[in-house]
Amino acid sequence: MTTLNHSAVFVEATRADIHQLVRTMVDAIGAPLVQILSGAKDNTAPHRWAHPESTEPDTLTEERLRLGYRVWLTLQAAEDRDGALTWLRDKNPVLDDERPVDFIYQQHAQQVVHAAESWVSGTPTR
Template sequence: MKTLNHSAVYVEATRSDIHDLVRTLVDAIGAPRVQVISGTTDRTAPHRWAHPEGTELDAVTEQRLRLGYRVWLTLQSMEDPQAAVAWLQAANPLLDDDRPLDFIAKMHAQQVVNAAEALVTHTAKR
């Protein structure tokens, strides 16, 4: 298991090229989940955003995607990528039994980042 470096995760999530970031998310968690994170109803948008010459994003959508990427980078500390994807989709007691995907879309940054960090550091109360 990798060591979690909060500062490095934050810096990478805020400074990465948005198209590279979206491409990574699409590859890692799938376009439908990226669509949920972004808050869009357009199923093709994540694929367009992933291309370097793709559609530009509005500021709110970009913030949501950067938060999703930050959470995903945090989850990279887990040994099982499929467990990380499953965690994003499952009701979470630390998030009022809502899904982390939905907390990202609502931009509840502190709560969802704390929940992800608790998972990977094994500090979540069960």
Template sequence: MSDAELVSALRDLLGAELVAYLGTVKETGAVRQWAEGSRAIANPTDKERLRIAYRAARMISERDSPAVAQAWFQGLNPILDDISPARALRDGDLDAEGPRVLGAARQFAAVG
């Protein structure tokens, strides 16, 4: 999946504002440009963060809906020490938090 396809699919699942937050940009215009392919995701860590977010969002939206996935990313999560998955991915060490977020998404998708 290309970066443009990734961002476009993630934007469809989570919305442009949440993708901008995860991609550490301040404006949704950057998200649109990424999705169009007219702007590159400059930081490899941001790109990996978006890939992890896509995997988690897709797991949840396959069981429920994109709206549920969006709410899950923003809600406090007891598995993640009562911080939101979006914040864990954005502010935490991606090597540690990425697997934790995926595990929490897997559990949510399995149990609800």
């Protein structure tokens, strides 16, 4: 069973520089998934946001990116990158058979974070 430091994950996700956060997400899960969870219409947006000299995403998009980063940091505790990527992309019965990336886009923070924490710890969800 994996132990998570919920506070540290939350603090990192809320305080991280947005450009560094996006750069980490693009490297970890790929620009297409970052685009989906952020709701960006332009497929080059994640790459632009990753550069420190570039513009920042709007407030709503930044909130989605930070939630996605929080979920990704949680999933990293499982030490199974491929499993974590599959978990993000595939429909999830715990999330009403929707993909976790869609729950991030819709900003259902409590549900998607709880589902990620349950997956990492191996405990059944309520």
